[in-house]
Amino acid sequence: MxxxxxxxxxxxxxxxxxxxxxxxxxxxxxxxxxxxxxxxxxxxxxxxxxxxxxNKVRALEFRMADVKAKGCDAFVLVNIGQSNHARLHSAACVRLGIHMAIVKPSPADEEVTGNLLLDRILGVEIVEAHGRNTEEVLDETLERLRAEGRKPYASTRERxxxxxxxxxxxxxxxxxxxxxxxxxxxxxxxxxxxxxxxxxxxxxxxxxxxxxxxxxxxxxxxxxxxxxxxxxxxxxxxxxxxxxxxxxxxxxxxxxxxxxxxxxxxxxxxxxxxxxxxxxxxxxxxxxxxxxxxxxxxxxxxxxxxxxxxxxxxxxxxxxxxxxxxxxxxxxxxxx
Ligand SMILES: Cc1ncc(COP(=O)(O)O)c(C=O)c1O
Incomplete structure (x- = not known):
């Protein structure tokens, strides 16, 4: 081709x-x-x-466009504190004025350094999910955002x-x-x-x-x-x-x-x-x-x-x- x-x-x-x-x-x-x-x-x-x-920067060009195309104004993913993916999508959401929530299964008291530090600096929402069923926490987070009048994009569930x-x-x-x-x-x-x-x-x-x-x-x-x-x-x-x-x-x-x-x-x-x-x-x-x-x-x-x-x-x-x-x-x- x-x-x-x-x-x-x-x-x-x-x-x-x-x-x-x-x-x-x-x-x-x-x-x-x-x-x-x-x-x-x-x-x-x-x-x-x-x-x-x-590498995620190349991918998020298409993913964030999909978020916009679906009319979403919040982005939710499940990922650990040291996730590069979460850091880069947090940054992209900030740029685009989209609310970002990270459902975080890693320990709530983990050291705030590396990617997690950058997430904190970006000021995105971090939902502590350590020790809980992350899918349940994700459901709760999506429900809450909807109740607040937002249309969330559940990234981990979108093909x-x-x-x-x-x-x-x-x-x-x-x-x-x-x-x-x-x-x-x-x-x-x-x-x-x-x-x-x-x-x-x-x-x-x-x-x-x-x-x-x-x-x-x-x-x-x-x-x-x-x-x-x-x-x-x-x-x-x-x-x-x-x-x-x-x-x-x-x-x-x-x-x-x-x-x-x-x-x-x-x-x-x-x-x-x-x-x-x-x-x-x-x-x-x-x-x-x-x-x-x-x-x-x-x-x-x-x-x-x-x-x-x-x-x-x-x-x-x-x-x-x-x-x-x-x-x-x-x-x-x-x-x-
Ligand atoms: C630094 C780095 N390299 C490679 C990968 C794998 O990414 P992908 O599955 O999108 O190729 C990741 C995923 O988190 C990553 O953070």
Whole structure:
């Protein structure tokens, strides 16, 4: 499929601009040298600009437009205090004059730092839900907002909201493909793209297949099993492909999923994650967090060391942001 066909299909969706794009595709010469061969490039989506950036900024352009299109004036989501997603949607709601409520299942007395600190500075409503059934608290919150005369958008219950990230990264495939070409990467190069497994990786796998890029997406799990991540990606990508009337579907073999870097559970900090954070910081001076990017980057490092990436291949790490989380993990990171 050509650009001329993909662009208008995404272009017909309502959208509110927030991201500073294109983000840089940065050469990482020291990482390349230390890892012993494959050329390492970093797609700096931590630099999407708005409210400390991250991959969610591309997605929220479509999601917030959906909120507006549905005539909603309040946005409610369920997420923990250190959620990048919650921080960025809080910021977007402030910009757009939409009431924001975070139903927060993490402890009420957690340290106010990182993303939670930014939520507080933004002044959004935080509904403490620790120890309670979050769906019930969400229902109560929605009812209360309705009683106050508002029309709330329950983000975690909206199917389109789930798809927004995949739509955004299907489109971002065009940007990355152009930048790879401009960086001298040709059709003869084997290109591996590593990032956190989720809505974005589903979009890059779908977009890459659609555009015939030949790149191989490696979705690194930060929590679930490989099977659950794979099924989620297929579900998201193929729903988006259907809605945008794209002429391809994603198949299970179209991308790789790695779940061996999780370290036991979501937000665990195994030695591989900590080593990856140290490596990125002390070579090409790139900051990563332990929950998302550090973990996904440990996947790139692990796969290169295991010889699953050739010495002459090209590796792109998509840095999806999460910078504020670093400060919430100061105890783990201060003696790195
Ligand atoms: C820093 C960071 N990277 C990646 C992800 C995964 O996002 P998605 O599933 O939208 O690709 C998240 C989600 O919270 C995140 O905060």
């Amino acid at each position: 050509s650009d001329e066909e993909l662009r208008p299909r995404v272009g017909r969706l309502p959208r509110i601009p927030f991201a500073f794009v294109p983000t840089p595709l940065e050469e990482c010469p020291k990482l390349t040298a230390v890892l012993g061969g494959p050329r390492i490039l970093m797609k700096r989506d931590d630099l999407t600009g708005f409210a400390f950036g991250g 389109f909201s789930r798809l927004a990230g995949t739509i955004a990264y299907t489109e971002a495939s065009l940007e990355l493909r152009d930048q790879l070409q401009a960086s001298g990467v040709t059709e003869r190069d084997r290109v591996h793209i590593f990032l956190v497994g989720g809505t974005s990786s589903a979009g890059l796998a779908l977009g890459g297949k659609l555009l015939g890029t030949g790149w191989r997406v490696h979705a690194v799990s930060v929590g679930g099993s490989a099977e659950s991540v794979r099924n989620m990606e297929l579900d998201l990508a193929n729903d988006v492909a259907g809605r945008l009337e794209l002429p391809v579907r994603l198949e299970p073999d179209d991308f790789d999923v790695h779940d061996q870097y999780v370290g036991g559970r979501y937000a665990a900090t195994p030695p591989t994650t900590l080593e990856a954070i140290k490596l990125a910081a002390r070579t090409d001076a790139i900051f990563m967090d332990p929950v998302y990017t550090g973990k996904a980057f440990s996947g790139l490092v692990g796969e290169v060391r295991a010889g699953n990436v050739g010495k002459d291949d090209v590796c792109v790490f998509v840095h999806t942001g999460g910078t504020p989380i670093i400060f919430a993990y100061h105890d783990v990171l201060k003696n790195l």
